[in-house]
Amino acid sequence: MPRSGLLWLNLFLLGALCVEPLRAQQNDSALRDEALQALKRAASFYRAKVASHGGYVYYYSVDLTERWGEGEASPDTIFVQPPGTPTVGMAYLRAHAATGDRFYLDAAREAAEALVDGQLESGGWTQVIHFARPRRGRMGKYRKRRVGSWNVSSLDDGQTQAALAMLIRADQALGFQHAEIHEAAAYGLDALLKAQFANGGFPQGWRAPVQPQPVRKARLPDYDWKTEGRVKNYWDYYTLNDNVAGTVCETLIVAHQVYKDKKHLAALARLGDFLILAQMPDPQPGWCQQYNYEMVPMWARKFEPPAITGWESQDVMETLIKIARHTGRKKYLEPIAPALEYFTRKCLLPDGKIARYYELKTNKPLYMDKSYRLTYDDSSVPGHYGWKQPARFERIRKAYEAALKGQSAPGPRAARELEAAVRRIIKELDKDGRWITTHAGENLVGRPKFKRGFRYISSDVFSRNIETLSEYIASQRR
Secondary structure (H helix, E strand, C coil): CCHHHHHHHHHHHHHHHHHHHHHHHHHHHHHHHHHHHHHHHHHHHHHHHHCECCECCCEEECCCCCEEECEEECCCEEECCCCCHHHHHHHHHHHHHHHCCHHHHHHHHHHHHHHHHCCECCCCCCCEEECCCCCCCCCEEECCCECCCECCEECHHHHHHHHHHHHHHHHHHCCCCCHHHHHHHHHHHHHHHHCCCCCCCCCCEECCCCCCCCCCCCCCCCCCCCCCCCCCCHHHCEECHHHHHHHHHHHHHHHHHHHCCHHHHHHHHHHHHHHHHHCCCCCCCCCECEECCCCCECCCCCCCCCCEEHHHHHHHHHHHHHHHHHHCCHHHHCCHHHHHHHHHHHCECCCCCEECEECCCCCCECEECCCCCEECCCCCCCCCCCCEECCCHHHHHHHHHHHHCCCCCCCCCCHHHHHHHHHHHHHHCCCCCCCEEECCCCCCCCCCCCCCCCEEEEHHHHHHHHHHHHHHHHHCCC
């Protein structure tokens, strides 16, 4: 080829190399603009049309005439339990962090103020906040509104933990200048620390600071646990049920990150110490849902027997990894290797799942029939409870090995995966700013009695989509 031809070819290739990154940059810019528009449209709809008293429930009918949390709700009731008010509020905070737009901070402030209005005198929260006396249910003994008598702060299903974490992050985003939010967060954290036992464990709920108890290592019952040892007020004892360890851990980490107070770090370390103590002895080195003050596994509800638990044990291992990373102490990793060995070799079911319960000593998967009698047969279990759960052991193993090497936790998701999710989310948003979900028969938080094909608006879907859009927008700033 003549020299002039080679010159033109080189210039053409150079131009192509320059054009492709430019096109990619333009495409990224256009998608970011679309994401910003979708974010504002969806948040504007939720804040203006869906919010009630600044707060939220789980689900709404498409025309917004009906609302559900754990059952039907009135416009004067909001839910604290995720995916209610704290979940939506955290999504607004994520949007504000990504965009700097005051609109999202104001929406988060409104949600935080609603939580302040529902904080109990005992310092935490219960499942719901009532702004008017309900036809059914109890009014809380709220600090700001002395209207009721119910004063049990709950750690069940992440209720107090989610509210506290949201208030702490809102306090930070508002520059610690909102006096009521700041004071409520401080009051709640102080109450949470007073609800921690000497061994580092927590009860499911409290009315007042817990009483001192001896520090002991977990052990097997020396009586017939099937018929003996039941206690009505099981919620006063050490609990890991419904992932209490993980949600309390995350709240304490948030508190330490924001306020830099060593007492929150010390409480986190004590929680890790409790999880070490609560590991059952060989040959079943897992964890149980509930322990009495002698550190013996105990009954909770009639379908929650003393047993090794596959679901909460996974949460415990993940929590120990988080505590080890945040405190820098590898002793919190020591229980994980024997637990992983036990669960992966002796507990996995033929379908790869894990049973909720394994019988003490025999290690047989343990279930209940519809009359709530203990059985090894899983063919007629009550439909309201998760008797089998997905196994996350390989993911836990990778996180454990990374933590042993001192490696940080995994970073944000891959750009291509995130971009695909954003395009789908934008496409699914309707002209009114709604993500509408069609019920396909799956189990939902709160177990609403939706018929298959019912269309509804979900706070969980809204919050996840807002956080994904925000993650993408923030990634484009780098």
